[in-house]
Amino acid sequence: xxxxxxxxxxxxxxxxxxxxxxxxxxxxxxxxxxxxxxxxxxxxxxxxxxxxxxxxxxxxxxxxxxxxxxxxxxxxxxxxxxxxxxxxxxxxxxxxxxxxxxxxxxxxxxxxxxxxxxxxxxxxxxxxxxxxxxxxxxxxxxxxxxxxxxxxxxxxxxxxxxxxxxxxxxxxxxxxxxxxxxxxxxxxxxxxxxxxxxxxxxxxxxxxxxxxxxxxxxxxxxxxxxxxxxxxxxxxxxxxxxxxxxxxxxxxxxxxxxxxxxxxxxxxxxxxxxxxxxxxxxxxxxxxxxxxxxxxxxxxxxxxxxxxxxxxxxxxxxxxxxxxxxxxxxxx
Amino acid sequence: xxxxxxxxxxxxxxxxxxxxxxxxxxxxxxxxxxxxxxxxxxxxxxxxxxxxxxxxxxxxxxxxxxxxxxxxxxxxxxxxxxxxxxxxxxxxxxxxxxxxxxxxxxxxxxxxxxxxxxxxxxxxxxxxxxxxxxxxxxxxxxxxxxxxxxxxxxxxxxxxxxxxxxxxxxxxxxxxxxxxxxxxxxxxxxxxxxxxxxxxxxxxxxxxxxxxxxxxxxxxxxxxxxxxxxxxxxxxxxxxxxxxxxxxxxxxxxxxxxxxxxxxxxxxxxxxxxxxxxxxxxxxxxxxxxxxxxxxxxxxxxxxxxxxxxxxxxxxxxxxxxxxxx
Numbered sequence: 001x002x003x004x005x006x007x008x009x010x011x012x013x014x015x016x017x018x019x020x021x022x023x024x025x026x027x028x029x030x031x032x033x034x035x036x037x038x039x040x041x042x043x044x045x046x047x048x049x050x051x052x053x054x055x056x057x058x059x060x061x062x063x064x065x066x067x068x069x070x071x072x073x074x075x076x077x078x079x080x081x082x083x084x085x086x087x088x089x090x091x092x093x094x095x096x097x098x099x100x101x102x103x104x105x106x107x108x109x110x111x112x113x114x115x116x117x118x119x120x121x122x123x124x125x126x127x128x129x130x131x132x133x134x135x136x137x138x139x140x141x142x143x144x145x146x147x148x149x150x151x152x153x154x155x156x157x158x159x160x161x162x163x164x165x166x167x168x169x170x171x172x173x174x175x176x177x178x179x180x181x182x183x184x185x186x187x188x189x190x191x192x193x194x195x196x197x198x199x200x201x202x203x204x205x206x207x208x209x210x211x212x213x214x215x216x217x218x219x220x221x222x223x224x225x226x227x228x229x230x231x232x233x234x235x236x237x238x239x240x241x242x243x244x245x246x247x248x249x250x251x252x253x254x255x256x257x258x259x260x261x262x263x264x265x266x267x268x269x270x271x272x273x274x275x276x277x278x279x280x281x282x283x284x285x286x287x288x289x290x291x292x293x294x295x296x297x298x299x300x301x302x303x304x305x306x307x308x309x310x311x312x313x314x315x316x317x318x319x320x321x322x323x324x325x326x327x328x329x330x331x332x
Numbered sequence: 333x334x335x336x337x338x339x340x341x342x343x344x345x346x347x348x349x350x351x352x353x354x355x356x357x358x359x360x361x362x363x364x365x366x367x368x369x370x371x372x373x374x375x376x377x378x379x380x381x382x383x384x385x386x387x388x389x390x391x392x393x394x395x396x397x398x399x400x401x402x403x404x405x406x407x408x409x410x411x412x413x414x415x416x417x418x419x420x421x422x423x424x425x426x427x428x429x430x431x432x433x434x435x436x437x438x439x440x441x442x443x444x445x446x447x448x449x450x451x452x453x454x455x456x457x458x459x460x461x462x463x464x465x466x467x468x469x470x471x472x473x474x475x476x477x478x479x480x481x482x483x484x485x486x487x488x489x490x491x492x493x494x495x496x497x498x499x500x501x502x503x504x505x506x507x508x509x510x511x512x513x514x515x516x517x518x519x520x521x522x523x524x525x526x527x528x529x530x531x532x533x534x535x536x537x538x539x540x541x542x543x544x545x546x547x548x549x550x551x552x553x554x555x556x557x558x559x560x561x562x563x564x565x566x567x568x569x570x571x572x573x574x575x576x577x578x579x580x581x582x583x584x585x586x587x588x589x590x591x592x593x594x595x596x597x598x599x600x601x602x603x604x605x606x607x608x609x610x611x612x613x614x615x616x617x618x619x620x621x622x623x624x625x626x627x628x629x630x631x632x633x634x635x636x637x638x639x640x641x642x643x644x645x646x647x648x649x650x651x652x653x654x655x656x657x658x
Contacts, residue, residue, distance in 0.1 A: 020498030024507075031514035139646075143586065143638035145593050148613060148631035155624045267505025271594050275617075285506065286598065289513045301510050305502045312501075 006320050010313045021305035022074060025298045026067050032292060074302070080295035084288065089299035092284060097303065099169055100269050100280035106196055107204035107265060108258065115208045116254075119215025124242060126220060134212060141209025146268045150202035150275035157198060167277040169195045203272045207261045214257045215250065222250040252323055259315030262308050367651035374647025377582075380640030388460035391453060403454070408447045410454040411605040419445045420623040429622055439629050442612070443619055448626065451607035452633050458608040459589050459637055462523050466588040469527025471581050474534025479565045481535070482542030493539075496532040504529035505594060512600045519608075522601045526588050537580055541573040575652040579645050586641035593634050609634050 037045075037053050054060045058069065073080060079089035122134040158166035170179050172192040182188045222228070223246045231241050270282030277283075281300060288296035320326040368374040394402040400409050408414060421441040422433040433440055439448040481492040499507070508525035515521050545551060546569070554564050595601045596610025604611060609630040616627040 016494065017498055017501050020494065021501055024498060024502065025510065028510045028514040139639060139642060140635070143590075143642050144635050145590050145597075145610075145613075145631065147594060147597050148627075148634065151613065151617065151620065151627045152631065155620050155627065159621050159624075263500070263503045264505075266503035267591075268594075270505055270509070271597060274598060285509065289509065297510065297513065301502060301506055304506045308503055309501050 002324065003317070003320060006326070007313075007317050010316055014309050014313060017309055018302075018306065019071070021302055021309075022071060022298075023067075025301040025305075026070060028301075029294045029298045030063055032294065032297070070298070079299040079302070082288075082293055082296040082299075084291040084293040084296060089295050092296065093281070093299055093303050096279060096281050096284045097307075098171060099278060100266075100273070100282065101307070102171060103169060103196070103199055103203060103272065103278065103280060104262075104265050104269055106200045108207060108261075110200050110204040111207035111211055111261075112258070115211035116215055118208075119212045120219055120242065120247070122212070122216040123219030123223060131216075134216070138209040138212040138216075141205050142213070144205065145271075146202050146206055147271040147275050149205055150199065150272055153198040153202060154275070164198050165195050166198075169199060169276065169278040169280070199272050199276045199278060202275065203265060203268050206268065207258075207265055210257055210261055211254060214253050218250040218253045219246060222246040225249065248322070252319060255315050255319045255322070259312045262311040262315075266304055266308055368648060371647050371651040373643055374651050377640060377642075377644025377647045380636070381644050384456060384637050384640055385460055387453060388456040391457040392461070395454065395457060400454075403450060408450050410446065410450045410607045412446075414445045416445075419443055420619055420626065422623065423625050423629075426625070440623065440625055442626055443615060443623075448612075448629055451612060452609070452629060455607040455609045455612065455630070455633065456637070458519065458602050458606070459593070459634070462519065462526070462592045463585040463589040463637075463641070465523045466526040466592070467530065467581050467584045469524060470530030470584060470588075471534050471577070473527070473531040474536075475538050475570060475577065477531065478535040478538030479542050479569055482539040483546060483561065483565055483569060485543075489539075492535075496535050499529065500532040505591060508591065508595060509598070509600060512595070517600050517603070519602045519606075522592050522595050526591050526595075529591075530584055530588065533584065534577065534580065537576055538570070538573055541576065542569050545569050545572050575648075579649045579652065582641055582645035582648055586638040586645070589634065589638055589641070 037050055037059065041049060041053070051060075058066055061069075070080065077090065079093070081087070082089050082092055085092055118134045118137070122131045125131050153164075154166045157163045170188065170192050172189040174188055174192070176182045176185060176188050179188050179191055182191050219242075223242070225246070228241055228246055231245050232238075236245075269280065270285065272278070273280045273282035274286070281303065285297065285300040285304070287293075288300055316326075368378065394400060400411060403409055404412075418431065418437075418441055420428070420430045420443060421437055422428045422430075423440045424433045424435055424438050426433045426440075437447045437449070439452070442448055442451065477492050477496060481489045502510075504526075507529055508522070511525040511528070512521045515524075542565075551564060551568060554568060559567075592601055593608075593610035593613070596608045597614045599611075599614065602608035602611055604615075612630040613627060616623075616630070619626050
């Protein structure tokens, strides 16, 4: 029961944060110089035309009124109208968001699957060659720009070896009719995974390196715990100690770092999508900015915030699931 | 909030349990320097960062004082297009469709025939300036907010923490892009933007330290002796958090350099023809097939610089963490 109430409580806590995000994005969007109407109609448009557009998008009203309208709109799921695409902002976001989530979640799966063994081995063989290799790999990983990894992967694996395609990211559940060279759903999935490989590695490397570092230090600490000493004294085999006793406890800080890493990863998705020309949220926000599409800028920024907040809540709940003290402690 | 408490201890050197007498000896610049000299990793970090900073300094002098005069005299201007355009040459000893690499251009030339090595050299200025400035903004802002918030507690704490949490809730690259769209696309706004997004990091670090330091006897004593709150914060509370903040700041410089490179890559930041690494990578995207080395070198420059700061940060952490020394 504690877990459910904790989840609801965390969701309720997110509401003021979301209102805060809307306030910040609205304030920033309001500061943007230039006139979106001009961009839409071209230079020297007719006066009535300008007025009509202004009235249609509510640009003729004072800022606080527009803010309250916008806030009410968001509450009812209306993020406004994209001037550039001439479609509802929410529709554009729902079109692009799955691509970004697909990319980001895959990057995290890649990161976790590679980082946990690396970190555990590193901790088990502390200060031995395997540890040094893993530490150097993770040091390079946290120091390399993700978009540069993307460029290097494209040069080597797309241009020279020709193993993976350099641009685009079709979703695995897309209809076969939309994907060139695919007839069955299975082929779509295959094509999608081929497109996914390089962006996933480019975006996931930083997370991989960070998780490896935390996993290592957390495992080192956990392996020095009293319960590990006790298990050793009882004659439990070393591999079982690592697998059963030390490992679980050591995962708590890892969950935290995954939650915080989401912020970097969602931001990094903007870069990765640029490098691989993927039509996701990242490209959407850049397009919105380049065309001064206020409502689309606000909508995408807000959605990035929502994605991060939800991600953090999921990791917090996962944390509480593993360590129930969190859920019960916070309730009082 | 599991997320908050755990990340706060992430970079902090815990001085608890070492006894009150030792705590006094374990803070301050002199102690730090002594520890750093002993630690090999920290020394390697110092040398790397020192060398890069020296390059940045030389480049800055040439830029501000001589307007690239020195570069033009002994070599090539990193900003002006050369008279004899030899575009997209490969590095020394390599060959591509545009010709053969020569010693004249050790790393080849870019799409406008400018020397890549020269542009990398002068790009160091941007990276280092941005890294230090952005971190300084985050450090000062975060320290003030965190110290005030932790020291006073109550509603001040609540309000300040909610605000920084909100800043933190937008993925920071997206936030900086939105910020720069609103205020300006050039480098100074990149620095301010990245600085603002790093405020929550320092805020959290300082606040958690202050909350624990606040109850210490010597703070009580200072308060009883009539020392002003502001002086207690500035003279006692902040200096006591010196070690973890120094470690975090060093790491943050590396992070800032990475973010600003990413921003330049997207077209937010130093505008052409000013040489910056991110912008060079952005330009190189159109020439990845004929001249792959054009994309290679700027990335390596970023990598070496950020690694330098990360090694230094790790070394500082080891050197200043009493748990490891004991």
